[in-house]
Amino acid sequence: MKNEKYEKIVNKYKANENRTLNAFMAFLIGGLIGVIGEGLIELFCYKFHISRSEASSYMMITLIFIASLCTALGFFDKLVNYARCGLLIPITGFAHSMTSAALDYRKEGLVTGIGANMFKLAGTVIIYGIVSAWFFGMIRLLIGE
Amino acid sequence: MTFKFNNVYVENTATVTNTYEANGPLKKYFDKKYDDLYCNEKTIEKAEVRMLKDSIQILLKKTNLTKDDIELVLSGDLNNQITSSTYASSWMNTPFLGLYNACATSMEGVIIGSCLIDGKKINNCISSTSSHNMTSEKQFRNPTEYGGPKPKTATFTSTGGASILLTNKKSDIKVESATIGRIVDFAQTDPNNMGAVMAPAAADTLITHLNDLNRTIDDYDLILTGDLGYFGKQILTDYLKEEYKIKLTTKNYNDCGVMLYDLENQTEVMAGGSGPVCSALVNYSYVYKLLKEKKLKRVLLITTGALFSPTSVFQKENILSIAHAVSLEAK
Numbered sequence: 056m057k058n059e060k061y062e063k064i065v066n067k068y069k070a071n072e073n074r075t076l077n078a079f080m081a082f083l084i085g086g087l088i089g090v091i092g093e094g095l096i097e098l099f100c101y102k103f104h105i106s107r108s109e110a111s112s113y114m115m116i117t118l119i120f121i122a123s124l125c126t127a128l129g130f131f132d133k134l135v136n137y138a139r140c141g142l143l144i145p146i147t148g149f150a151h152s153m154t155s156a157a158l159d160y161r162k163e164g165l166v167t168g169i170g171a172n173m174f175k176l177a178g179t180v181i182i183y184g185i186v187s188a189w190f191f192g193m194i195r196l197l198i199g200e
Numbered sequence: 201m202t203f204k205f206n207n208v209y210v211e212n213t214a215t216v217t218n219t220y221e222a223n224g225p226l227k228k229y230f231d232k233k234y235d236d237l238y239c240n241e242k243t244i245e246k247a248e249v250r251m252l253k254d255s256i257q258i259l260l261k262k263t264n265l266t267k268d269d270i271e272l273v274l275s276g277d278l279n280n281q282i283t284s285s286t287y288a289s290s291w292m293n294t295p296f297l298g299l300y301n302a303c304a305t306s307m308e309g310v311i312i313g314s315c316l317i318d319g320k321k322i323n324n325c326i327s328s329t330s331s332h333n334m335t336s337e338k339q340f341r342n343p344t345e346y347g348g349p350k351p352k353t354a355t356f357t358s359t360g361g362a363s364i365l366l367t368n369k370k371s372d373i374k375v376e377s378a379t380i381g382r383i384v385d386f387a388q389t390d391p392n393n394m395g396a397v398m399a400p401a402a403a404d405t406l407i408t409h410l411n412d413l414n415r416t417i418d419d420y421d422l423i424l425t426g427d428l429g430y431f432g433k434q435i436l437t438d439y440l441k442e443e444y445k446i447k448l449t450t451k452n453y454n455d456c457g458v459m460l461y462d463l464e465n466q467t468e469v470m471a472g473g474s475g476p477v478c479s480a481l482v483n484y485s486y487v488y489k490l491l492k493e494k495k496l497k498r499v500l501l502i503t504t505g506a507l508f509s510p511t512s513v514f515q516k517e518n519i520l521s522i523a524h525a526v527s528l529e530a531k
Contacts, residue, residue: 058386058387060442060443061386061400061439062387064435064438064439064442065388065393065396065435067438068396068431068434068435068438069353069393069431070351070352070353070431070471071352072351072352077349126345129345131345131347132345132346132347133347135346135347135348135349136347136349136468139349140349143348143349151345151346152343152346154345155342155343155344155345155346155347156343156346158343158344158345159338159343159344159345160343162242162243175343176342176343176346
């Protein structure tokens with residue numbers, strides 16, 4: 056009873072998060088990253104005369120490098136404040152999560168620091184990426200092509 | 201549990217801050233400011249130790265004392281096993297008590313120290329506390345450079361070190377009375393809304409204090425809560441009005457988390473400051489000065505702490521809270 060009454064007061068002073076604006080920003084920035092990725096693939100195909108799938112690997116490496124560099128130079132987290140999930144969901148966010156953890160723990164040693172903590176955030180993405188890939192693979196196998 | 205003290209005085213205080221706090225509205229009251237979160241040290245943990253150690257050294261310098269004159273050091277912080285406090289105090293080579301009450305630590309130290317002085321067990325002691333935005337981000341949330349989006353109710357751990365010297369020698373400011381708070385559980389689970397977690401503890405301690413001493417809020421020129429932040433401050437005001445018919449106004453009440461930063465222009469601090477040093481920085485600089493100049497006669501400092509660990513939050517346990525109150529009087 057006491058808690059319910061208190062909960063009501065707490066809810067009265069909850070900040071209004073602007074979800075529409077956040078979603079729009081994420082869509083815009085995330086889309087922009089996608090466009091840049093596509094542009095890079097086209098560029099690599101055209102410049103180096105390689106296949107699309109090969110070019111997409113190089114595109115990912117490029118984006119990962121740029122994101123990691125931005126993290127290391129210390130302004131990626133400030134960009135995330137504005138772009139929110141627009142930068143965290145694409146491959147840039149994955150790179151950022153690993154680089155930021157590596158930076159944080161580098162003073163605790165190569166093995167006990169960087170090695171043990173680099174996947175602190177990214178580990179989840181890898182584990183559940185693999186698990187869901189297995190599920191979808193099974194579905195595809197069972198239903199057939 | 202409320203005590204009245206007869207012969208405990210504040211000799212002096214010292215505050216050391218960093219960029220965010222030094223750009224806030226209270227900048228001119230601090231003793232030392234660093235403009236680099238690493239404070240010229242190799243790690244952020246060492247930076248926190250440096251600031252805490254600086255605050256003790258500045259305090260000794262201000263009071264013309266040496267480390268051998270100090271009989272006891274009480275200190276606490278947010279890091280695992282309170283290592284900032286122990287590393288910052290080891291050079292003193294004095295008896296040491298480590299404290300942990302999250303952001304209520306500073307007044308916990310003042311209460312224990314005051315009891316020991318009032319009980320004539322010791323003549324003086326230093327109570328100090330520190331926190332660092334990056335060390336606590338690293339410990340309680342994500343890696344510091346990750347900067348995941350936070351809701352507006354989240355608070356920002358303050359960076360700095362603060363120390364106070366308590367003594368039985370008469371000075372301008374007397375530690376008049378104190379209330380040791382109880383652990384409060386109001387079934388709050390959101391670590392991004394600490395104001396809501398800690399407001400009931402602040403209310404509980406305030407009510408206990410007033411009842412035990414048979415006082416009203418009008419007996420105080422100013423009541424300050426620790427670090428409830430912008431939203432927590434409103435929650436407490438509303439809760440006290442609804443539940444206890446006590447009316448806090450902008451004149452007799454404020455919150456240190458709101459005072460330490462310019463919430464409109466320093467948007468990175470979200471709902472305001474937090475961390476054990478947040479309330480200590482405000483109390484030991486701005487409030488101390490006002491008391492010293494006799495612009496305030498009697499203030500009640502209620503520091504509020506949220507008691508949890510990353511593990512307890514992930515295991516979906518309620519976040520508990522506590523608040524300790526100390527009344528200071530200008531003599």
